[in-house]
Amino acid sequence: MAEDKIKTSEPQKGVESSNLQWAPQAWAHLELVRSKSPLIQCITNFVSMDFMANTLLSAGASPAMIHSVDEIPEFTPKTLGVCINMGTLTPDWLPGMKLAAEVANQCKKPWVLDPVAAGGTSFRLKACLEMMNFRPSVVRGNGSEILALFKGSVDSNSKGVDSVYGSGDAVEAAKSLAQQSGSVVAVSGAVDYITDGDRVVCVHNGVPMLQTITATGCSVTALIAAFLAVDPSHAVEATASALAIFGVASEIGMDMARGPASLRTSLIDSLYGLDEATALGRVRISCL
Ligand SMILES: Nc1ncnc2c1ncn2[C@@H]1O[C@H](COP(=O)(O)OP(=O)(O)O)[C@@H](O)[C@H]1O
Numbered sequence: 001m002a003e004d005k006i007k008t009s010e011p012q013k014g015v016e017s018s019n020l021q022w023a024p025q026a027w028a029h030l031e032l033v034r035s036k037s038p039l040i041q042c043i044t045n046f047v048s049m050d051f052m053a054n055t056l057l058s059a060g061a062s063p064a065m066i067h068s069v070d071e072i073p074e075f076t077p078k079t080l081g082v083c084i085n086m087g088t089l090t091p092d093w094l095p096g097m098k099l100a101a102e103v104a105n106q107c108k109k110p111w112v113l114d115p116v117a118a119g120g121t122s123f124r125l126k127a128c129l130e131m132m133n134f135r136p137s138v139v140r141g142n143g144s145e146i147l148a149l150f151k152g153s154v155d156s157n158s159k160g161v162d163s164v165y166g167s168g169d170a171v172e173a174a175k176s177l178a179q180q181s182g183s184v185v186a187v188s189g190a191v192d193y194i195t196d197g198d199r200v201v202c203v204h205n206g207v208p209m210l211q212t213i214t215a216t217g218c219s220v221t222a223l224i225a226a227f228l229a230v231d232p233s234h235a236v237e238a239t240a241s242a243l244a245i246f247g248v249a250s251e252i253g254m255d256m257a258r259g260p261a262s263l264r265t266s267l268i269d270s271l272y273g274l275d276e277a278t279a280l281g282r283v284r285i286s287c288l
């Protein structure tokens with residue numbers, strides 16, 4: 001059973017030794033998503049809706065882009081996980097986002113926050129910080145977004161949804177943010193860092209061309225929600241697995257791609273077709 005492969009023991013140091021534990025665990029999480037097909041509610045931006053839904057479907061999950069405040073009390077309790085993304089935020093979307101987070105918490109369902117461009121404007125920063133008060137199970141952002149949440153200030157150098165910092169620049173901020181908020185914090189980039197404020201897990205999978213396809217960050221956040229939905233009590237492990245599997249799918253997709261447009265397609269195909277031997281051979285996870 002896939003559940004048997006999900007270990008909770010303390011991680012070891014170094015990529016090679018850690019992989020003995022983490023790679024089978026990442027595969028086990030993907031197998032669980034495929035077998036349980038969790039219903040994931042996504043309240044997300046208009047740019048990402050299609051790619052996010054297709055990412056979830058190709059992993060075996062069942063996405064629903066349902067955001068009306070009128071439907072949330074009835075629909076959110078039926079889900080196994082919720083993804084809330086601030087990408088194309090307007091004031092009228094916020095009450096639904098807050099209600100979905102509240103209902104998810106009441107129903108003890110995991111929910112994941114993507115604080116897109118958190119440091120871009122004061123309106124957006126305030127909204128992201130308000131969402132943090134609902135204590136997401138996981139918050140996943142790029143370096144700029146995690147630094148903005150930690151500092152609680154707008155970044156005058158912000159490039160909007162794109163990061164002006166590497167993920168490594170935000171590791172200490174991520175640890176402090178996790179300690180203050182009680183959420184697991186994931187910073188994505190060339191290396192993805194996942195922390196609960198104590199442990200820091202590093203995912204080394206992925207390809208630089210992911211930065212040239214819009215909504216890859218949004219979609220991997222939704223994938224985190226799906227992995228968390230099948231293993232809600234191990235948020236660090238499920239988050240690392242989702243980031244590693246998405247990264248592996250991009251690496252295999254890269255072998256077939258001619259550029260960003262074809263990578264977008266081949267990534268989805270690779271995620272759908274990923275097998276155990278390939279996952280075990282490619283997942284690269286270590287601990288700081
Ligand atoms: N330089 C890189 N090398 C490999 N993978 C990367 C690189 N930059 C980003 N990624 C991957 O791309 C995905 C999106 O991350 P990121 O670009 O940081 O998010 P966002 O799109 O929200 O800014 C993640 O899976 C991350 O691991």
Ligand SMILES: Cc1ncsc1CCOP(=O)(O)O
Nearest residue numbers: 045047087161215216217218
């Ligand atoms: C371009 C853009 N503008 C508002 S949301 C969005 C998508 C951002 O996607 P990602 O954060 O995954 O790059």
Ligand SMILES: [Mg+2]
Nearest residue numbers: 116161217218
């Ligand atoms: Mg993003």
